[in-house]
Amino acid sequence: MGGSKSSPAPPPAPAPPPPSLEFNEPWRETPWQKKEVLEKNLRELKLSDPSVKYIRILLTGATGAGKSSFFNSVNSAFQGRITTEALADAETGTSFTKSYRTYYIRDGQSDLPFVFNDIMGLESGESQGADPEDIA
Ligand SMILES: Nc1nc2c(ncn2[C@@H]2O[C@H](COP(=O)(O)OP(=O)(O)OP(=O)(O)O)[C@@H](O)[C@H]2O)c(=O)[nH]1
Numbered sequence: 270m271g272g273s274k275s276s277p278a279p280p281p282a283p284a285p286p287p288p289s290l291e292f293n294e295p296w297r298e299t300p301w302q303k304k305e306v307l308e309k310n311l312r313e314l315k316l317s318d319p320s321v322k323y324i325r326i327l328l329t330g331a332t333g334a335g336k337s338s339f340f341n342s343v344n345s346a347f348q349g350r351i352t353t354e355a356l357a358d359a360e361t362g363t364s365f366t367k368s369y370r371t372y373y374i375r376d377g378q379s380d381l382p383f384v385f386n387d388i389m390g391l392e393s394g395e396s397q398g399a400d401p402e403d404i405a
């Protein structure tokens with residue numbers, strides 16, 4: 270039919286390369302030379318309402334995002350040594366942290382007035398991990 274042979278379809282164009290996972294430049298400038306000032310300010314932080322003992326910082330995010338590690342990093346900075354109080358593990362697909370826990374940062378004989386609440390990672394599926402609707 271048609272009298273002439275149809276030419277073969279051209280090969281599909283190759284898929285574009287995936288976007289780079291790294292930025293070419295820092296997405297935020299960090300004034301590292303001011304970190305001592307930042308640490309001092311946080312150590313001397315006083316809450317204005319005497320009925321509030323702690324500012325609670327909720328660590329939330331996907332499984333393996335680094336929530337528990339983030340607390341360890343902050344605590345290490347204040348203790349002046351590496352601390353691993355919050356257990357962290359390589360990403361496994363399901364939350365490594367299994368229970369809600371409040372982490373305090375020791376400062377001499379007392380705790381700093383801000384704490385971190387570490388929770389399970391956000392997971393898809395019913396009854397798995399933390400549910401975003403429970404957080405919002
Ligand atoms: N490259 C990189 N890896 C990180 C960072 N923070 C944590 N990790 C690694 O990511 C993995 C998971 O870290 P976790 O702190 O257990 O993550 P999580 O959000 O608490 O995970 P779940 O408790 O499972 O929800 C570990 O292997 C960490 O070493 C980071 O800032 N950079």
Ligand SMILES: [Mg+2]
Pocket residue numbers: 336337338356357365366387388
């Ligand atoms: Mg965790």
